[in-house]
Amino acid sequence: MRHLPYFCRGEVVKGFGRGSKELGIPTANFSEQVVESFPSDISTGIYYGWACVGNGDVHKMVLSIGWNPFYKNIKKSVETHIIHTFKEDFYGEILSIVIIGYIRPEKNFDSLEALISAIQEDIEEAKRQLDLPEHLKLKEDNFFHLPEGKIANNH
Ligand SMILES: Cc1cc2nc3c(=O)[nH]c(=O)nc-3n(C[C@H](O)[C@H](O)[C@H](O)COP(=O)(O)O)c2cc1C
């Protein structure tokens, strides 16, 4: 898919607070500025890749880009669920991600339970994909060790 792998970093901001409360799956939302900086022709949908908060460890992640049709959001969001248990929230911190592969389009669902189980399947798919040697190597990319602000797309 065009644009992939896509490297991106930016501040974690507040969303609607539904990820943890309603879904039990927190998502670190990027600021509007970061969302607008995305290529306009990058497909909305669900992706997998690697993520790191501040200069912490690099973890597997799943990402949602779009309008969350189940909730009918008016503004596009880019949200990362990091497959790791954190001790605390990290609002205001810099999140660095590399988006590697596409999983599926965004969908509407008949129930909250159906949305949750779709996301859980995405997480399992991401875990499997990211164990492949060609995907593991991006975990070690210099992008995750560069000083903040240096965006390394197309390097
Ligand atoms: C892996 C993943 C897949 C998702 N798939 C969908 C989807 O198919 N449809 C949808 O409406 N929202 C989807 N979402 C977005 C959730 O609805 C969203 O993360 C949730 O509403 C939390 O929003 P908040 O950060 O504003 O609280 C997905 C999120 C993740 C992390």
Ligand SMILES: Nc1ncnc2c1ncn2[C@@H]1O[C@H](COP(=O)(O)OP(=O)(O)O)[C@@H](O)[C@H]1O
């Ligand atoms: N594993 C994780 N992945 C993403 N965010 C996490 C994780 N663990 C804790 N968080 C925190 O939870 C917040 C997201 O929770 P969420 O309910 O989606 O709220 P919001 O709607 O404000 O984005 C993140 O901004 C981050 O501070």
Ligand SMILES: [Mg+2]
């Ligand atoms: Mg969120």
